[in-house]
Amino acid sequence: MTEPQIGILMLGIFILFIFFGFPIAFTLMALGIAFGYFAYWEPGRMWRDYDRAVEAGAEGWDVWIAWLDGFLNNRVFDLFVNQTYSVMSNEVLTAVPLFLFMGYIVERANIVDRLFSTLYIAARRLPGAMAVAALITCALFATATGIVGAVVTLMGLLAFPAMLKARYDTSFASGVICAGGTLGIMIPPSILLIVYAAASGTSIVRLYAGALLPGFLLAGLYLVYIIVRSILQPEKAPKPTDEEVGDVPTGKLVLMIIGSFVPLAVLILAVLGSILFGLATPTEAASAGALGGLALAVGYRALTWDRLREAVYLTMKTTAMVCWLFVGSWVFSSVFSYLGGEHVITNFVTGLDMSPVMFLILAQLIIFLLGWPLEWSEIIIIFVPIFLPLLPHFGIDPLFFGILVALNLQTSFLTPPMAMSAYYLKGIAPPHVQLTQIFRGCMPYLAMVIICMVILYNFEGIVFWLPGVIYG
Template sequence: MSDPAIAVLMLLVLILAIFLGFPVAFTLMALGVAFGYYAYFDPHRMWRAFERAVENGADGWTLTETWVGGFFNNRIFDLFVNQTFSVISNDVLTAIPLFLFMGYIVERSNIVDRLFKTLFIATRNLPGSMAVAALVTCTLFATATGIVGAVVTLMGLLALPAMLKARYDVRYASGVICAGGTLGILIPPSILLIVYGATAGVSVVRMYAAALLPGLLLAGLYLIYVIGRAVLNPNLAPKPSKEEVGDHSFLEITWMMVTSFLPLALLILAVLGAILFGFATPSEAAAIGALGGVLLAAAYRALTWQRLKESTYLTARTTAMVCWLFVGSATFASVFAYLGGQQLVGDFVTGLNMSPLMFLIVAQLIIFILGWPLEWTEIIVIFIPIFLPLLAHFEIDPLFFGVLVAVNLQTAFLSPPMAMSAYYLKGIAPPGVQLPDIFYGMMPYMLIVILCMVILYTFPQIVYGLPNMIYGG
């Protein structure tokens, strides 16, 4: 069997192991080391060392040491150590634990409950006001945390029972929460964009600038859909009564917005502005955000030792997962390329004589399908590196490709049968909410994501406009 065939076998074993439920990071490392041992193994050097020991009259213990030493004298172990050190010392990745900590501490600070109630009162005259409030809250909270499961779960506990009590259609209500909760992996400061930037060698700062307008565009399309459905079919979202919203003056609503919406919005804008305008690196801005999250929790009197300990533990656990995924992916990718797998894939794709548009469609379709069984972290660190060397051939900017991937991965949480947002919501939803209803409610948003991708391809200046304006072409 040739080396490229071994590389293909390596990839097939990885896919099979993932579908069988093996831990992805450790599977990557194990396959990288196992197949790498074969790739880098030099039996002649091992036998020469053993023969020299025999010629020198070495005893049995020395011969055993020589044999064992020769067995482990394989460059794959050096590669594994070097990849581990490279990931751990990567300055770009230091922003991940800081942003995670900011998200976890904000999640546990009771800010979202106050924000949702305030936005509901402020938008009470809009069609589908409670759904609008839920979507805006999801967008802001998802931007602050970037953790889809946390946003969908928390908003499912806060907003879904309130909407059902207000006689909202269960499909309409659940779809809003599931779609809004996924926006955090697209709108900066997004951890996905940091991981993609580190994987693709693209500036994280430019990625943030490029993804901001597409993220707001997608959120705006969601908002248009929510209000439009409520206008066309008022039975989906009955108008709230005065008893449900209470009687509040303009000054009262303004004060509620100042004390609930403004602090979190300012925290996000401060972090994002510091990055985009060059006042701080992503890691430094993430540190500011983490400190701001702690101060915000303290200001709301929600900072306790237990919450601080939980946030720190969750941050360490998630960061370790991402870092070991990077180590495993880097080791796996190096061995895969050394065996000729990357060249084989490249020759196959370029031999199809596809146009750049067709390549983009095929690549995004593959990513869409991978989104069913895999998390976005696994897709970015395992499969995106396979596409990256092909971008130059098709003259596709990695920046533009990365934004399309970030938008596309919204569908990974919204497309049945493996839509994780639906399972997050079902886990905490009232007993009357069925999984098929949640799936049905999410489907329109998946079509909106596809529409957003078409708009971005048709008008690429939505992606390039802000980074070109701030940093030049």
């Protein structure tokens, strides 16, 4: 068996272990070290060290310690240490725990219930007003936190029962919460884009600028769908009665918006604007965002020691997961490339003589399928780098590819049978709500994601216009 074939065997074993449910980060490290030991093996080294020890007059255990030293003296261990240090000192990844901390603190600031109530009153004359308010709240909250599970769970406890009480169709209400909760991985400041930037070497500020318009486009498509369907099928989202709407004076509504919507919007715009216009690095902006999140929690009198401790614990837990995934992925990919597995895949794909559009469709289809068993972090860190060396051959900009991947990964949270957003919602929904009803509600939003991807395929300027205007 040649070394490239061993590399492909290594990839096949890893995919098999994924389906067996092994921990992915540690599986990557174990396979990388095991196959790397073979790749960097120097035949006879341990016996040479053994002979040198004997010649030097060593006896007993000293001789076998020299043999063991020769056995362990393999370059794969140096690779593992160096890659671990590289990940832990990566300046781009430093922003991850800071953005996570900001999100967890904002989640505990008791701002979402006020925001949802305010937006519902402001949009009360629109068709599907409560669904519109829920989606906008999800989008803002998801943008601030970037944590899908937190957004879907919190909005499922707050907005979902309110929509059911307002006689909304169960599937319709479920789809709004599940789809809105995933927008945070697309709209900057997105943790997914930070991880992609670290994996691909793409500028994070250009990624943020490029993702802004596609993110708003997707959220706009969701809103259009909600309003149009509420008009065509009013029984799905009944209009509130005059007693339910109430009469809120304009002055009071303005004060409610200032108290709930403005602080969170200012925090998001300040963080994002400072990054886009070069006033701060992503790490510096994330630090300011974390401080701003603490200020919001204090302002809303929601900062307690238990909440702070829980936010710190969750931040450390999630950051450790991402960093160890990076360590395992980089060790695995380094050994895989050294064995020649990367060249096998590259030669195979380039030999298919595909057009750039066909390659993009194939890549996005594979990522779509990977979204069923895997989380977005695992797909970005492990599998997306397999496609990156192929981009120059097809003349595809890594920035454009990254935006498409981020858009595509919305589907991994919405597609049965492993739609995590649906499971998050089911976990806190009333007992009579069935999982099939939630799945049915997610389906139209999958269509919106596909429509958005088709629009980007045909109008790439949506991605490149803002980075070009800001950075030239």
